[in-house]
Amino acid sequence: MDPSNAPGRDSGAVIETTGLSKSFRGFTAVDGVDLTVSEGDVHALVGPNGAGKTTLFNLLTGFLKPSAGQIRLSGRDITGSSPERIARLGVARSFQITNLFEQLTLQQHVELALMGTTKLGHRFWVSDRVLAKFADRAGELLDEVGLARQRDVPAGTLAYGQKRALELALALALDPAVLLLDEPTAGMGMEDVERTVELVKRIRANRTVVLVEHNMSVVAGLADRVTVLQFGRILTEGTYDEVRNDPRVIEAYLGGESAA
Template sequence: MSEFILETTGLTKEFKGFVAVSNVDLKVRRGDIHALIGPNGAGKTTVFNLLTKFLPPTSGRIMFDGQDITHEAPAATARRGLVRSFQISATFPHLTVMENVRIGLQRKLGTAFHFWRSKKSLDMLNGEAMALLDAVDLTQFADTVTAEMPYGRKRALEIATTLALDPPMMLLDEPTQGMGNEDIGRVVELIRKVSAQRTILMVEHNLSVVAHLCNRITVLTRGSVLAEGSYAEVSKNPKVLEAYVGSDDMNDAHH
């Protein structure tokens, strides 16, 4: 087994002449919490979309767990265990919290196409679903319709639904975006907790979160890798400081 769970070589994405991601070689070590940071428009979300196959790359190669997944369908990549979240909270708003988690658990039953079978056959998943909700502290919300929950709780639900797949690697797109300090603390603890047996790659704007949580950081500007290393190394790098000049992002770290 290779030291790196995810590797890209020369990953490039062009949109009609505009190069959003240029020749990115990204290596994510097994078990790390790896952050992808950079100013707005640096191409972080595009990299996420490429890694999870929501966009096809213009050129380059993506290896996950020793397999070439460059040309795979997005759902197939998810089934391999490379599962993403989204910048905007990704829940099923009109289903209950319990039903949301069950959607994640349901696939392994192999009955997802069974339109003749009763929905009651899914009740056998309820115990497991409750355990997952318990892990993210949502037990008392189990029967709540998701749309009626506060934003921070929805992010927690999203993580619980992702955990239902028990993926070896999770990609989190700005998990603390739009949150108050209290919620941020809760989500940071949650990510630390679930990172125990898996690898996490996250896009994050809040540099204090990155400093506290992540053991490796890749800085992206204008679609290219500018620097890589621990937070201490990266934050002293003059090129990185220069890239952040005029942006408020670096100041956020000291809040």
């Protein structure tokens, strides 16, 4: 057996990519990225527009197949695995665009998500007795994201920030070891941003969180480690304080503006 393939080889690394690349018709959006996400960290991916953050995120979750390189999850090679398999291995993601059923209540949403994790799958016809088994856990999850009081309202009536919180509850229903958040505060007002930061602080217990985030005060408040991408490559990496003072990072962000 190739020792580099042994599970748990690098005990602290949950996600490890080597030479990870993705090209779209000759344009390289992610270019030889060696990323290590350590267990228990909140790890932020930042960088100017078009740096390759979303593409990297989609590679990590199997929504895109790499053109080259490898991805390991806790030492297991998952390069080219389907999103379903990666989810089964304990990686859940939230989406930037809310994708909810307007008429279903919050409780129903979470119950269905919980059911989807069992062999019952997403059956349309399930007895009340079976559903009741999920009800308690659904209530707990809604409580965790601060939506306990709205459990019986249709999702369509929620404010934007609350919809994002519901999406988090749906991702948490999978009880993921790794949670990937794609711009969790995008489009939110200041109050919702603060609430989301507090929420992520709560739900990070016992899990690893990777987030793509443009709001630097959110990154400052949450991230143990920050990877800065530019032109599909890692420009630098470190704590928030380390990267924010790095002249290359300042140049990368200002470069876009001065060029405009």
